[in-house]
Amino acid sequence: DPEKDYLEVAPTCHFFMGGAKVDENWQSTVGGLFVVGENAAGIHGANRLGQNALADILVSGRRAGQGAALLSARINQAPVDPREAQITSKKASRVLSRNKGVRPITLRNRLRHLMWDKAGVYRTGDSLKDALNELEELKSDLERQSLALNSRHYNQELVEGLENHFLITTAKCVIEAALQRTESRGAHVREDHPETDNDKWLKHIVIHQTNGKLNMENAPIDLREITPLEENF
Amino acid sequence: MEQATVTVFRYNPETDKQPHYETYKIPFEPGIFVLDVAAYIHEKIDGSFSFYSSCRNSHCGLCGAKVNGKPGLMCRELATREMTLEPLSNLSVIRDLMIDRQEYEECMVGLRLFLERVKEPTVQPEKIKREDMDLFKVASRCVECYVCISVCPAFQENRHEFLGPAGIVQMSRHAVDPRDELNREIIAYSSGVFKCTLCGKCDIVCPHGISPKKYIERLRAKLGEKGLTPSDKPADEKD
Numbered sequence: 001d002p003e004k005d006y007l008e009v010a011p012t013c014h015f016f017m018g019g020a021k022v023d024e025n026w027q028s029t030v031g032g033l034f035v036v037g038e039n040a041a042g043i044h045g046a047n048r049l050g051q052n053a054l055a056d057i058l059v060s061g062r063r064a065g066q067g068a069a070l071l072s073a074r075i076n077q078a079p080v081d082p083r084e085a086q087i088t089s090k091k092a093s094r095v096l097s098r099n100k101g102v103r104p105i106t107l108r109n110r111l112r113h114l115m116w117d118k119a120g121v122y123r124t125g126d127s128l129k130d131a132l133n134e135l136e137e138l139k140s141d142l143e144r145q146s147l148a149l150n151s152r153h154y155n156q157e158l159v160e161g162l163e164n165h166f167l168i169t170t171a172k173c174v175i176e177a178a179l180q181r182t183e184s185r186g187a188h189v190r191e192d193h194p195e196t197d198n199d200k201w202l203k204h205i206v207i208h209q210t211n212g213k214l215n216m217e218n219a220p221i222d223l224r225e226i227t228p229l230e231e232n233f
Numbered sequence: 234m235e236q237a238t239v240t241v242f243r244y245n246p247e248t249d250k251q252p253h254y255e256t257y258k259i260p261f262e263p264g265i266f267v268l269d270v271a272a273y274i275h276e277k278i279d280g281s282f283s284f285y286s287s288c289r290n291s292h293c294g295l296c297g298a299k300v301n302g303k304p305g306l307m308c309r310e311l312a313t314r315e316m317t318l319e320p321l322s323n324l325s326v327i328r329d330l331m332i333d334r335q336e337y338e339e340c341m342v343g344l345r346l347f348l349e350r351v352k353e354p355t356v357q358p359e360k361i362k363r364e365d366m367d368l369f370k371v372a373s374r375c376v377e378c379y380v381c382i383s384v385c386p387a388f389q390e391n392r393h394e395f396l397g398p399a400g401i402v403q404m405s406r407h408a409v410d411p412r413d414e415l416n417r418e419i420i421a422y423s424s425g426v427f428k429c430t431l432c433g434k435c436d437i438v439c440p441h442g443i444s445p446k447k448y449i450e451r452l453r454a455k456l457g458e459k460g461l462t463p464s465d466k467p468a469d470e471k472d
Contacts, residue, residue, distance in 0.1 A: 148281045149280065153327070153328075155283075156283060
């Protein structure tokens, strides 16, 4: 009863403004892969305001649904790269066959704490550089993951282990972009760069991966309907 | 630190002939949830202990289980110093607390769980009456946790003739929507709404306060208006 008892209150990761780059039909650069809602990038600018996620899911869900229906009527089957499938299958087999190592949940918790402590609400160049170094350590543990349950059937721990690969890549994108953006804007707060710098940073940071390497680029912001404000923290 | 004693149903059909129970001692403090306890066992004691969970906030509907015989969502139930955890009844167990959700999901294929409409609304934006919205708003709270399924005597008795409360709530979400154009009554009839005993056990356990019974009674009344009664077959319908 909140009138009489205490309520537990804690800050948490509320929303990801970043995400997969999509076109006007919410299709990603991977053909046939549609991305909606919070998974897509750039819809809300630097910070999502309350209730806007609802508008986001309604618009993106409808457009992506229509886009996917039109696309699937045109093509028979989305091509699956057999090489990629084999890489993932082998990755799963390696985790399943390892008898000793790090448990996926341990790695996951270390990643969570690292991101919260060093790339969380308030960041600095130093904390982000630390995070990047520690992330490399975590990355080297990915191929040491082993499971308590070696079943291929409904094995949540196996899923967790495979997800860790993706999470570490995502974490790296977050850190690299936050490190590069030497200003504060919206939900990105750099204690060492508290000002918003429209001259230098009124743009998107786009990251794509080729052969395991992250390439960073800048992309202009569509300013036809909005006027950016100077904001100070 | 205080301790809790937790007795847990364990069963891995790949290796075990029979289910068995294991007892664990875990650190306890008032205010922790049953899901915290399950996560602790998985993380610190036995990594092979399996259960579903995702949002920790009653929205994903995955962490249903029986706590001291009472079904509910583990993320909502406060832990106690002595507990027994078991999988939900009436669906097959995949492992430990994981039930075969797919087994039930397959019952719902064919229900056409989307707004079925061909006609474009004449006025934009389309206005929906408050009382109509209230009806499907409540039904749309269903997170498909299948806690209701686990207590349903009619489903337990004859799942081939009775879809069970969860599926009927899902169907009702569209059946009570004035924009929906599909004849959902026929689907309701063949889903066995008349096989329900109206015992109301589903109403008591639903973590989101939905009353499946109310929706079943509503569908029955609609069928009654069209002259469909328990003894009739759908083919007997007269316009």
